[in-house]
Amino acid sequence: MDKQKIDVKNIPVEVKIHRPAADTTTKYASRDRIYIRSVKGLHQSLRRNMGFIFMSLFFLLPWIPYHGQQAILLDIGEQKFNIFALTLWPQDFTLLAWIFVIAAYALFFVTTFYGRVWCGYLCPQSVWTFTFMWFEEKIQGTRNQRMKLDQAPMSFNKFWKKALTHFCWLAFALFTSLIFVGYFTPIGPLFLNFFTLQAGFWAVVSVLFFTFCTYGNAGWMREIMCTHICPYARFQSAMFDKDTFTVTYDEARGENRGPRSRKDTDYKEKGLGDCIDCNLCVHVCPTGIDIRNGLQYECINCGACIDACDDTMTKMGYPKGLISYTTEHTLQGKPAKVFRPKLVGYFLVLILVCVAFVVNLTIRKPLELDIIRDRGALYRETPEGLIENTYTLSIINKSQQPKTLNLSVLGIEQLKWIGDTEVILAGGESRNVVISLALDPYYAKKPVLDVSFTVTDAGQPELTISQENKFFAGR
Template sequence: MEHQKIDIKNIPVHVEVHKPESAKAAAYNPRDRIYVRAVKGLHQAIRRYMGFVFMGLFMLLPWLTFDGHQAILLNITEQKFNIFGLTLWPQDFTILAWIFIIAAYALFFITAFYGRVWCGYLCPQSVWTFIFIWFEEKIQGTRNQRMKLDADPWSASKFLKKAATHFCWLAFSLLTALIFVGYFTPVDKLFIEFFTFQSGFWAVVTVLFFTLCTYGNAGWMREIMCTHICPYARFQSAMFDKDTFTVTYDEKRGENRGPRSRKDKDYKEKGLGDCIDCNLCVQVCPTGIDIRNGLQYECINCGACIDACDDTMTKMGYPTGLISYTTEHSLNGKPTRILRPKLVGYLFILIAVCAAFAWTLYSRVPLEMNIIRDRGALYRETNDGLVENTYTLSISNKSQHSAVFNLSVNNVPGLRWIGPEQVTLLGGETTSVPVSLALDPDSTDAHSLEMTFTVQQQGDTGVQLQQSTTFFLGH
């Protein structure tokens, strides 16, 4: 068979090599600083008042006393959380779990109904950021003055203003850190030892760590925490729908944008909308977005742009509400459904977990008992011919007060109790009580008996705990 040759053609291929950009061109450009403009209005007044209330609670709660001790003390070292008259131990983890679940579903419910108002009004990151901005305004001046100050060359005046600002930031951050750490250690002792240089190593490290965190987050990172680090900003859209109230710009009414004088009443004939393109909504935004571009995940629903726009509309003689808390359905002329499956579902789950939390608190017994059998032998025979079982009762008083507890076992004919029948425990104390039970083996044909130990507090408290165990006879 004759082989046929295949002609091969050389096809020139041009490979274009893309050289990387120069280091200067590829360098990372840090974000432009956001100079937040001060604004007054209904929503900002609500935000400030709510911030004052919750900031006051944060600052004052560690200093409150209840029944002779710090009202709220989350002592991680001793694994004991005192919350007024309630003491929680590691065994009470379900109560803490219910608290976190309630907080989560409350957040989901509020977000589905009114957007990210938690972020704009009560989130610690936002509250502390607005406080730091307030320091800037008082020391460096208004937005335009701060921009001019940063653009000016360094001088003694600029240095003093910058130094005073950062000093106030650091001082407030230190106060915040001391108060926060005061929730986990006696706060009065912490303040005295810290400022008299008597604090331990870990106390100093912890306070300085949270000081730097507060200073960095509220002073430097600010909106970066909301837009790049906080996970809530990313998954919030999963809880939004067309009936969620969010800060929204009415595009149909506002467009086309354009400046005009207050006396110009024929602006609509020129094709202009109500938006005069003053950009105040952008200047007052703490995350630096333009709400007129539509819903953006950076928006924290603080309402600052609403107050700024309403003020402008009032000055122009236009109706307010060009930017407002509204829904997508409302903007499209459709009715807003308040009661909808998603919102009702969140509310139902929230009520259910609140009920479970209340029942857990109500049924909680401030007492714990563990029965430990003798590991050496299940039973042994005494010189009197009785069968004896030995136990160790580990009893914990989970209340904040000392109490006397009576120990007993269910009534079995002929059963002998060998050991203490009463024990006194301080608040939070745990003790081990050795107990032996003896029984005549001829009194029953059973190989084993179910025994129930009872620990009952003396008095009218009604605190009682029972636990079952097995008594072996060895037949």
């Protein structure tokens, strides 16, 4: 067999390092501030109304009373969440998990169908940012007025406008923080104690921390949260397809762009499209992008550019829809598919997790029982010669109504119960009940006997919970 010779080449192993030029004058460009221009239209009216409803619910819910207490109180210290008639304990963590799973798949479903509309219409970051922009516009003026104000040297007019703006931001951030902390501690005493300087250390720290976060996020960071920090901006494209409705510029209709007068009716003969290059779509964008450059992950689908463009098209006498919620297939002249495998899959999974949540909520009993044995000794002998075991019955009333509970034990007829046989628990109350079981050694057939503790609701005898345990006879 002929042997083929393989040529061997020497490969240089020297690594050349290219060091940057020693230019100490070059600096990184700071982030350009985005001056948002106010715009009116269908989508902005819808966004404002939805944001107002969402914010109103956030502000009002912790003030609603229910059966003499705060309707929604997520008491971390007591390890219980009161949500109207529902009380969730650490044992009910699965219900919270189901709620998060439902929220996640609802977000996936909406994103696949209509893009990133959650970000543009209901995300707290967007709602609070637009609110801060509203303060800014009312105090400092329109977009052009704000730009001139920032470029002007410091003066009394500039100082008081800037100071009033930041005062309003801080006041609104403080109010927001107090409401937020009020979901985790009784909100009435929180407001009273905070403004009378009697609030506890952790309450004050929490309020100031969230005030700073709200002020920084909505007042200063704004679009940075959406474009660089929020993970949703990064993975949202995985849920998009060619039938997802997104804010899109119709390039075939708009190009070539260029200015012209309203009376110019032969612009198409000059090679121009419907876009007059007014840049209003850029001026109204809260993330500062140009939608005409195509779909970008920074776009939050708020529809501001749609309203600005539609207004311009109306003034020019052109058809609306140069920028609109549309699909890639629609722009290509193909029919959009609403019922497609990915969307149907998300919908089915969403229905399944909703059913699972309802089932778990339905089978959940309003009582919880946990048995803790005496850790000091398995058993002891009483002066009467009986064998005694001590237990701690940890009972939780998960409902919001008071309950009278009867305690009993099954398994050994000759057992003597020492302790309370009836317990009254208020709504949402938990209690440890210490009891003992005593048995004559004559009836102890085995060293370890099985017993079953039972808790029965006196008002609803059908509501019964039981838990198995052991009785140590010592022989």
